[in-house]
Amino acid sequence: METITLTINDIAVEIDKGATILDAAKKIGIRIPTLCHHDDLCAAGNCRVCVVEQKGARTLQASCVVPAAEGMQIYTNSRKVREARKTVIELLLSEHAGECTSCYKSGNCELQGLAQEYLACGDAFIDISDKSPIDISSPSIIKDDSKCIRCLRCVRTCAELQGVSALWSTHKGNKTKVETFLNKPMHYVVCTNCGQCVNRCPTGALTERNYIEEVWRAIDDPEKHVVVQTAPAVRVGLGEALGMGSGGVVTGKMVSALKRLGFDSVLDTDFTADLTIMEEGTELLARLKSALQGRKSATFPMMTSCSPGWIKFIEHEFPSLLDNLSTCKSPQQMFGALAKTYYAEKIGVDPAKMVSVSVMPCTAKKFEANRPEMYSSGFKDVDYVLTTRELAHMIRQAGLNFADLEDGKFDSIMGESTGAAVIFGATGGVMEAALRTAYEIVTGREVPFKNLNIEPVRGMEGVKAAGIKVENVKDEWKFLEGAELKVAVAHGLVNARKVMQEAEKGMSPYHFVEIMACPGGCIGGGGQPIPTSPAIRLKRAEAIYEADEALPLRKSHENPEIAAIYREFLGEPLGHKSHELLHTHYTPRNRT
């Protein structure tokens, strides 16, 4: 690789050709502030916070986009630079309705941080913030244009990572705005509620719709029995939001915190993740059976249905392929339906007095919980969905010193789970869990991967494909003898689209496809701690696989509570009761 040498603040630095001034500065430990820049997105060079002085150049250079060049002399902290940056920040503040004392993002707002750093004055200039009403149409995402600073991270996220483009930069000049199609409310456009934009918004312009107050009210109500479930990815994210650095597994502390907050039953979505594997694995085998025995036609590839952002995406973009989706509800909704039936019965609580709360790494789950199909218990199956961030907020409100909490244990029943469920949190995890179980059902042997780790479906590649040969099968699965099960895993909706376009043309070679709306899977979900970056997601994923290996049980079908629920309540996978409570249907939507 060709390298070039430049000086930054008179310090020589050698760096690969093509690197930006910002990269070069980073290399020698000089921090240049940025706002519109994001590690996940294409460079924009819009906010101009990162400007630096180049000796001999008339104008300042936006260090995030200008390539380092041989012999360049750069100054990152000259008077000219400091004055320009401060002015730029003050201009941004003039566009931004400053409500720092009451803003939900306060404390985790990049603009606030910069303003503080540069001692910028909030009213240096005249208030020109947008006065349009806050868009609260969506159950997942709140859009407050008065706080938007037009960095366009959300627009780039929606286009580049998700290929959805629900948000776009519209108009010009003083009317420049981030808008949906025809500026319709968020709830009425192609937005998938994935919340990736929320994860990257540097201010409070895009936030999750929070249900913190509603949940406190339920907890405080002595009449109510409040059940809480926690998704796999929350346990590798929560610590981050509470100042513990990224990548740790904090399951035990999380459980203790939930108990201290006053939830009556602290249970685990991982339990229904295991259940999902039983239902979905059986569904896959049933589809394969009809296809291979040629009696009935079956639709392939079968696609996972755990990710509600992905579900809304396919409903909008590929409504003709809804039959490809597994009919399984997501683990959250399976849990909700069982909480107010099976669990309520077991512990003798009137389901009408039960409030079911979930803690999710996800904003789309809020939308999902509100879908009209999600009342199979006779009540709203999941009453409130909190993100990882909202839970962290409640923990702070309650004054808990999270890092020092003892490790607690989930309540029983519906608190037991396996490593297979934990890995649902990372891209490829559902696939891996499904294969661990399905392969064993069919052959009676463990999957032929060292330590049960199915490496080909792990990692951050956008689309991963793998094949697994099924040999020496049990008698009842004879029709599968010698078949190669072809699978694919996609995460991030741009990657989902690639797989779907193949399927739309009838060219998909796969039997089973896992799709997660968010980059990295749920660990990178729209409800996870902010900031996010490829490096942070990698750490969270590593933590997920660590948690898996640390568990005594690592295959869903070995979960004793799963065996019990089939024995005592559900009967068998895909049975009558399952259909009633655990499966669903989908709604075709249009593209506007």
Place this chain on the structure above:
Amino acid sequence: MNSDEKAKRLRGLQEKVNLIFREIDCIELLERAIKEDPETIIQKIIDSGLRGRGGAGFPAGLKWKGAKEAAGGIKYVVCNADEGEPGTFKDRRILDEQTDKVITGMAICAHAVNATEGSIYLRGEYNFLLSKLSAKCNTWNTIFKDKGLVFKVGVKSGSGAYVCGEETALFESMEGKRGEPRNKPPFPVIAGYMDEPTVINNVETLAYAAMIIADGPESFKAIGTKDSMGGKVFSISGDASVKGIFELPLGMNLQEFVDLFGDDDTKAVQVGGSSGVCVPRKNFADTIIGFEGVPTGGSMMLFNSTRSMYHVLENYLEFFEEESCGQCTPCRAGCQQLLKGIEAVRSGEKPLSYIEKLRDLAQVMSVASKCGLGQSLVNPFNSITRYFREEICY
């Protein structure tokens, strides 16, 4: 000077240049040009001292040389006919009356840099020229074929935003995207239209290039000054005794200019449109019209003592507030602040000293904005608030 003397003197100056509107045999010129080798052509353009007439004044020959040397599959020549600068209306007439010359300029450029496709990006409001220009392009495409020049030229209609005249925003617009300036580098000669090496020149630059190849660089060089060689087509408007389009040598001083075009009561000349500087009467004699003094894309607006310079400035700022593409902070928010700011000072909501803050802001915009639009606002703002301060705050 009485009006006869003025007219005579004006004629004299025009005759001294007389390049853009002089009729020549363009087919013959093309035949001749494509027999010369590209290096020679480029050297002639360099020798002539021709600098871009669209406003920025980049040496045309160097631009061509850069594109020639750039590695790329297809190369393009784009004629910038977006002519959006308030007070500029000369490209329209050049394109209308001298279409052949402009297209010949593009073809010569194509030959010199080895470009195979050309486009005229036509300001949306000039769509009445569209059918005529398309027909001309077809005719010329046949000629190119006959003469063995691998080059095709066409017209693209713009869609209205001022910023689309900025070269990289223009490419975005041509590619069907939102018209927003790109980050530079890379510059257009390396990665322009479709990310391929592209020469983009103003209409007038291309017409001059054709004339330089027709007459040789020497006669062009002989006009104007050391830093501002050749002629320039001016669009003269405002409180002028004579208005319209005139081709004159570069390098006159503003006093000479005002003597010819003023109404004996000129208090200021806005040179270079709304993004240029405003020169007050007391500086006329010391101000050269050209790259060593005040450069202009052609717009010369004269104001007499009946005009309020506050309103002039307000008008410009209203224009920029809307026409900023809106992507970069200093320009998007800065334009609004400058406008709101002078209004607030005028109404007394802000103290007079706020003008100083605004002048500092304009200075920051000039170094921190992404493109020439935001960068050049300092020109009108700081010149008008400096020379006509009493008209802004009172």
